[in-house]
Every structure is written in C-alpha cells, then in structure tokens.
Amino acid sequence: MYRLDQKFFQQPTLKVAKKLLGKKLIFNNLCGIINETEAYIGEDDPACHAAKGKTKRTAVMYGMAGYSYVYMIYGMYYCLNIVTENEGFPAAVLIRGLTLPADKIIKLNSNKDLILNGPGKLCSYLEINTSHNNINLNTSKFFYIQDHNINKQIDYIATPRIGIKVGLDKLWRFKIIN
DNA sequence: GAATAGATCCGC
DNA sequence: CGGATCTATTCA
Numbered sequence: 001m002y003r004l005d006q007k008f009f010q011q012p013t014l015k016v017a018k019k020l021l022g023k024k025l026i027f028n029n030l031c032g033i034i035n036e037t038e039a040y041i042g043e044d045d046p047a048c049h050a051a052k053g054k055t056k057r058t059a060v061m062y063g064m065a066g067y068s069y070v071y072m073i074y075g076m077y078y079c080l081n082i083v084t085e086n087e088g089f090p091a092a093v094l095i096r097g098l099t100l101p102a103d104k105i106i107k108l109n110s111n112k113d114l115i116l117n118g119p120g121k122l123c124s125y126l127e128i129n130t131s132h133n134n135i136n137l138n139t140s141k142f143f144y145i146q147d148h149n150i151n152k153q154i155d156y157i158a159t160p161r162i163g164i165k166v167g168l169d170k171l172w173r174f175k176i177i178n
Numbered sequence: 179g180a181a182t183a184g185a186t187c188c189g190c
Numbered sequence: 191c192g193g194a195t196c197t198a199t200t201c202a
Binding site for chain 1: 185186
Binding site: 052055056057071072073074075076 | 196198199
C-alpha cells in the first residue's frame with residue numbers, strides 16, 4: 001500500500017491510463033477503486049483540450065505530472081483528470097469510473113458496491129469541483145492515488161473514447177472487465 | 179460584447 | 191433523442 005507519485009504519472013499517458021485501473025482514489029474521507037479511464041495526449045490528439053494549444057484552461061495540462069485537472073462540462077458537471085508526461089507536454093488521464101466498496105459506504109446502508117460510472121457522476125458524488133483544479137496529488141494530504149494490489153492481474157478492454165466527435169480512431173478508453 | 183461548442187446525464 | 195445549464199474560447 002503506497003502512494004503513487006510524480007514518477008508514476010510522468011510516464012507515457014497510455015501506460016498511466018491502463019495502470020490506474022484498479023488503483024484507489026482517495027478524496028477527503030471517501031475512496032473508490034478506479035474502473036475506467038481515458039487518455040488525452042498532446043496537441044496532435046484532436047480530442048484533447050490542448051489540441052489548439054495552451055490556454056488559461058489547459059495550462060495545467062502543460063504542467064507537472066500528478067496534478068489534478070478539473071473543469072466544468074455542459075454547465076452542470078465536472079470532470080477529473082490527472083496530468084501525465086513531462087512538463088511542457090500537455091496530456092492527462094480522465095477518471096471515468098469508480099467502484100465504492102459497500103462496507104465503506106455509510107450513507108447508503110447497502111450491501112452492494114456503488115458503481116459510479118461516468119466522470120460527471122463521480123465528481124458529483126465526491127463533491128469535486130473547480131476549486132480542486134491544479135492540486136498536487138503527489139503531496140496532497142486529502143487527494144491522492146494509492147496502489148493496494150501490487151500483484152493483482154487487471155483485465156480491461158480498450159474502446160474509443162466517449163462523448164467526443166473527433167479522434168474516434170484511437171482506442172484510448174480503458175475499462176475493467178471481470 | 180455576442181456566439182458557440184462542449185471529455186455529461188437523465189428522463190421521455 | 192432532447193433539454194438542462196454555464197463557461198472558456200473565439201470571433202466581430
């Protein structure tokens with residue numbers, strides 16, 4: 001059980017996106033297992049927010065690996081990303097799905113795991129918003145990623161990314177299968 | 179200033 | 191399949 005740090009995130013984005021599957025996201029007093037991710041890689045990826053270069057919003061993607069990139073989408077939802085690769089190269093992994101273990105969910109009084117499928121729902125449940133943009137997950141005390149199953153095999157599928165109109169040829173969405 | 183598209187979700 | 195709802199970015 002150890003925290004992932006800059007060394008992990010500062011790797012090729014596809015590798016980070018796949019390896020994040022099965023890892024544990026900790027945010028305040030909540031935690032969940034990442035079950036779905038997407039990669040957005042550089043200015044040559046037409047679906048990446050940085051495809052048109054550096055702007056105020058995308059500047060964080062050009063920064064140090066391991067920082068959060070949170071933005072509002074469609075006026076009602078937030079999406080959580082983690083910045084990857086070397087400083088100066090804009091790339092990030094979108095966290096699209098979390099599984100919250102039933103025994104950790106006090107609110108629901110249920111014996112079923114809570115599946116948060118979708119980046120908007122995930123941020124809504126965890127109460128992540130733009131005030132959590134540009135946070136250093138390598139050092140934050142309340143917001144970070146843990147590895148807790150070092151030798152466990154994770155099976156996943158690769159598909160086109162969801163909700164975009166360009167870059168559909170790339171199979172950069174990764175989802176855990178059982 | 180105004181226009182517009184957008185890495186979503188839910189209900190019909 | 192359309193509506194909700196807002197903001198970063200682009201364009202005039």
